[in-house]
Amino acid sequence: MTAAFTLAHLSDPHLPPLPAARLRDLAGKRALGYLNWTRNRHKYHRREVLDALVADMKAQQPDHIAVTGDLVNLALEAEFAPARTWLESVGTPQNVTVIPGNHDAYVRGTRHRFAGTFEKYLRGDAGADGATFPFVRRRGPLALVGVSSAVPTAPLMATGRLGRAQLDALDGHLAQLSTDEAFRVLLVHHPLHSDSRIKRLTDAKALRAVLKARGVDLILHGHDHIHSTMWFEGADRRIPAIGVPSASALAHRHYPAAAYNLFSIARDGNQWRCVQTVRGIDADFRVQQIKQVALT
């Protein structure tokens, strides 16, 4: 067996605190989001939780870190600079890959702000100027394929959408990678299956069809803020899809406390071995191993 490569995955930091908003920024969808934050969310998304989780993750010395969106909350202009400072504290563009979530493209006015702010963290190896989705980044034995499901939506909606152009480009990238011996990881903010009409990926069925035809080895997502393992049909074997809680969350209602995953990936003969380790925060803000599972 080859030496293992370790990929860490965290998601949905919803970076606290929310900066003071100007009244004119709070029209439409943001007004409801602002109320929701000031009444509820600020109680559950805590910077000290996020800092403890990231410190523990860094102590594990992963080879690469994937962050699957919802870095900010209302996509206010004033949220992006602190978000970039935070991401720079997590790691360099060489060691960290991000994709946007629906909160990063909360309203039309700032929907492209995320890709501009984090361009170096989501630029594909092909080196095209600017940020384009999907992108492919090779790191060790991995091919990280990032897509954007982040689109502005109507108030109270948190749906995502890839669109035909992105799906077609994804199909092309995966066709190219199929002749390669890379461990293919798809990064997508929204899960590929949801029972919630207002939170789902609206073209999930089309994405699942691409994955069934081309295959990947692992899917990482956020958005639901819960521990999740689902399996989807791939080209020649089933694909595990793993979701994580928000990286800044205190346990509340049906949402678990902040956690992240480590994936230990190694080549064994002509197949991949992938072991998932879940580490999460306890009531005293200490991070502990919750479980370890061999996915393949």
Ligand SMILES: [Fe+2]
């Ligand atoms: Fe989120």
Ligand SMILES: [Fe+2]
């Ligand atoms: Fe989300």
